[in-house]
Every structure is written in C-alpha cells, then in structure tokens.
Amino acid sequence: MSRFGSASAALDAIPELARRGRGKKLIPASAADAEREMAQAAALGAEMIFLGEAEYSAILAEVESAPPVITVRGDPALLQRRAVAIVGARNSSAAARRFTRELAHDLARSGLIVVSGIARGVDAEAHQGALADQSGAGGTIGVIAGGIDVKWPRENDALHETLYRRALVVAEQPYGMEPRAAHFPRRNRIISGLSLGTVVMEAAPRSGSLITARMANEQGREVMAVPGFPLDPRAQGCNGLIRDGATLVQSAADIIESLSPIADVPRMAADLFDYRAAAIEDPDDEARHSVEGLLSLTPVPVDELVRMTALPPAVIATVLLELELAGRLERHAGAKVSLNGA
Known part of the structure; x- marks a missing residue:
C-alpha cells in the first residue's frame, strides 16, 4: 500500500x-x-479478523507466515490470552488420552488456554479436558484445516458445537473449503503460533504432531514432550524430541515451570505492513x-x-x-x- x-x-x-x-x-x-x-461467515455467527487489527492474536502476528486473515467462531477474546498447545496421535492409547485430559484440565485451571486441532484422539481429549474445568480461569481454542463451517472429523460434531458456544474455533481456509492434506501442516503452524509452547503426547516418527513441534521450535516457542515406553511406536517421536532437547513433561507443573520465564513477557505484533513496504x-x-x-x-x-x-x-x-x-x-x-x- x-x-x-x-x-x-x-x-x-x-x-x-x-x-x-x-x-x-x-x-x-x-x-x-x-x-x-x-x-x-457472519450468517454462521463467525467473523473475519485481519492481521493488523487489535482483535488479531498478538503472538500469532509475530510468526513470519502468520495468516493475513482468520475466521473465528466463538469467543475471540481468547486469542489475547496466554496459551499452550497440546497435540498428539489420533490412534492414541487409553493412558495417553486420560493423561491428556487431566493435563489440559490442570492447565486451564491454572489460567492457560489449551490449543489443539479438534482431531480424534489426543486433540479431542485436550479440548475436553480444558472444557471440564469449571473455574473459568482458562479455556480452549480449536484450529481446523477447512473452512469455518466444515466440521471434521464428523465424529467430533458435538465437540465443534461445544467449542462454538464455550470456547473458540479458528480457520484460515475459505468458507466452505473441505480440509485437504496440504492444509494440515498450515493448520499446525497456527496451533503452534498461537501458543507459548507446544506439548507433544504420543507421536510416531514423521507424524503431523512432530511437524507442529518443529514449527514451534522454528517460531522460537517452547517444545515439550511426554515420554513413553520405548517399544511403543507411538512413543518414538516424543522420546526423540526429549533426546534432542525438548522439556520432559510429567505434569502441568512441568509445563508451567518451562513457560514461566516467558509467559509474562509483553508481546507486540510485528508491523508487517511497514516491513513489506520497506x-x-x-x-x-x-x-x-x-x-x-x-x-x-x-x-x-x-x-x-x-x-x-x-x-x-x-x-x-x-x-x-x-x-x-x-x-x-x-x-x-x-x-x-x-x-x-x-
């Protein structure tokens, strides 16, 4: 301009x-x-928020590849809160699902927003755990790979509706767009971009969860992982992250301690327009x-x-x-x- x-x-x-x-x-x-x-979007009860507007997430605006516009449905005020992402396997174990739910509940109770991707398995449990906290201190944000009107997977229809009413759903793709394979890595950069750090719970090598962890690292955010049994293929990704320097997580206290040095640092949105103009x-x-x-x-x-x-x-x-x-x-x-x- x-x-x-x-x-x-x-x-x-x-x-x-x-x-x-x-x-x-x-x-x-x-x-x-x-x-x-x-x-x-407006007819659906959603709104479009543009990069540079006050309602846009300040921490997401810091990401080099921040989306120029996001469509949100729910409570957009959650975009301004301190958040942590929890991602993991869709075919997660029963133990991992239970631990994810407890972890998300404790994080929400501590005042953090839990961000995930509304997929089956770990993602769904992360949202449910945060929603189970009745204190009102925290909350949850779901980031989807399709348009704001598209619920995927269909088994999580009820979860989508709950997030619309009690939390927030964020989409980058246009209204009516069905999710495609190429959309999920782009969705993952938003999950990590909205968060001070990303926690990985069960992830096979070369999984989407490890892509999110890599993006978090490249964005300068904290990377954390829950260890698993070495013979379980779903634990290989997390154990590898810990071997390479990720913070080992055994409780919500570990996450809060890892984020505490940066959680209260004021963050300012980058002036992308001036940068591009120059x-x-x-x-x-x-x-x-x-x-x-x-x-x-x-x-x-x-x-x-x-x-x-x-x-x-x-x-x-x-x-x-x-x-x-x-x-x-x-x-x-x-x-x-x-x-x-x-």
Missing part, C-alpha cells in the same frame, strides 16, 4: 507482478466475492535471473540468497513476491523459500 498509494492500486498491480514471475495468471478476488464470504524495489531481468537460478525444490534461507547474489534485500524480496504471486514459490518456516515444482 505504501508503494502503490492505496489498497485498490496495490490490488490492480498484482496481475502484472504475477506475470513477471512467469507462472499462472493471477487475478485478485472481486469485492463482491470478498463481501459474499464475509456475509456467509522491502520492495523493482528488479531488472538480470536480478530475476540471478535469484531464480539459486532456487530449487530444496528450501534455502532468504539471507543466503542475499549473500550469494550481493543484491539489495529489497530487490530479492520483490523477485520472491513475483514468483509467489505466479504460483511458483513456496515459503517455509525459518525465512526459507523454495520452488514448488509447479
């Missing part, structure tokens, strides 16, 4: 920026489409060629591109923006980028 003078002019510039990236043709949604989606400069074809030549399917830090090309960061930022708008670039946690193979 600072570069083009207004939001309308910036939107009008998008097709040309995408064309320079030599990818798919990109035309912004019309005002009518945007207003229709907002009206659909990091834009028109590149020439030689600069585009230099940057694109260093990109591959393997993520590389943006700082490395600056070092290897000796180009101004603003020029590289614009080349990456053009590639992203053209559908050819994927951004990763830790300020890394890669071609997406399209």
Whole structure:
C-alpha cells in the first residue's frame, strides 16, 4: 500500500507482478466475492479478523507466515490470552488420552488456554479436558484445516458445537473449503503460533504432531514432550524430541515451570505492513535471473540468497513476491523459500 498509494492500486498491480514471475495468471478476488464470504461467515455467527487489527492474536502476528486473515467462531477474546498447545496421535492409547485430559484440565485451571486441532484422539481429549474445568480461569481454542463451517472429523460434531458456544474455533481456509492434506501442516503452524509452547503426547516418527513441534521450535516457542515406553511406536517421536532437547513433561507443573520465564513477557505484533513496504524495489531481468537460478525444490534461507547474489534485500524480496504471486514459490518456516515444482 505504501508503494502503490492505496489498497485498490496495490490490488490492480498484482496481475502484472504475477506475470513477471512467469507462472499462472493471477487475478485478485472481486469485492463482491470478498463481501459474499464475509456475509456467509457472519450468517454462521463467525467473523473475519485481519492481521493488523487489535482483535488479531498478538503472538500469532509475530510468526513470519502468520495468516493475513482468520475466521473465528466463538469467543475471540481468547486469542489475547496466554496459551499452550497440546497435540498428539489420533490412534492414541487409553493412558495417553486420560493423561491428556487431566493435563489440559490442570492447565486451564491454572489460567492457560489449551490449543489443539479438534482431531480424534489426543486433540479431542485436550479440548475436553480444558472444557471440564469449571473455574473459568482458562479455556480452549480449536484450529481446523477447512473452512469455518466444515466440521471434521464428523465424529467430533458435538465437540465443534461445544467449542462454538464455550470456547473458540479458528480457520484460515475459505468458507466452505473441505480440509485437504496440504492444509494440515498450515493448520499446525497456527496451533503452534498461537501458543507459548507446544506439548507433544504420543507421536510416531514423521507424524503431523512432530511437524507442529518443529514449527514451534522454528517460531522460537517452547517444545515439550511426554515420554513413553520405548517399544511403543507411538512413543518414538516424543522420546526423540526429549533426546534432542525438548522439556520432559510429567505434569502441568512441568509445563508451567518451562513457560514461566516467558509467559509474562509483553508481546507486540510485528508491523508487517511497514516491513513489506520497506522491502520492495523493482528488479531488472538480470536480478530475476540471478535469484531464480539459486532456487530449487530444496528450501534455502532468504539471507543466503542475499549473500550469494550481493543484491539489495529489497530487490530479492520483490523477485520472491513475483514468483509467489505466479504460483511458483513456496515459503517455509525459518525465512526459507523454495520452488514448488509447479
């Protein structure tokens, strides 16, 4: 907006920026489409909160890949509370489910918000445990991979309805969007991004829960794990996290102690708009060629591109923006980028 003078002019510039990236043709949604989606959300009792607004979670705004807009249904005030995420296996053991429920209950009673993904297994138990606390000190937030109107899995329909009434549900995907495989890692970054730390309860190697733990680590948040029996495949992920330095969790007190040094630190939302406005400069074809030549399917830090090309960061930022708008670039946690193979 600072570069083009207004939001309308910036939107009008998008097709040309995408064309320079030599990818798919990109035309912004019309005002009518945007207003229709907002009206659909409002009719459902939900609202859309935009990055930069006071209602947006300040701690989520600190994440480099924070969603520009989230749709919420329930009590949006929970976004401003101190939170901890609990994630784990869908096929979790009975012991893990019971411990998750007790852990979430104790965390909520201590005044923390419990964040999870409303999936079966550990996620559902985390929400139920937090809801079971009647003190009103804490609460819970569910982050879903589809649109705000889509309940998944269907077995958790009743849990969705309870969260709408007594807690909060957050969605990044558009209204009516069914969850797809690619949506779940993106959902996971929001779970960890809303939280001061993430607790992993039973997770097999290469599971979605470990993706959430990795994202939490890259976001500079605490990573904690509950140990398990070594011969249980569901314990391998948690035991591996502890081996690599995650905090071992045996009770809610362990989590509170781990978070206590940072839990009361005031956090300010990053001024993303000023940052992006300052990091834009028109590149020439030689600069585009230099940057694109260093990109591959393997993520590389943006700082490395600056070092290897000796180009101004603003020029590289614009080349990456053009590639992203053209559908050819994927951004990763830790300020890394890669071609997406399209």
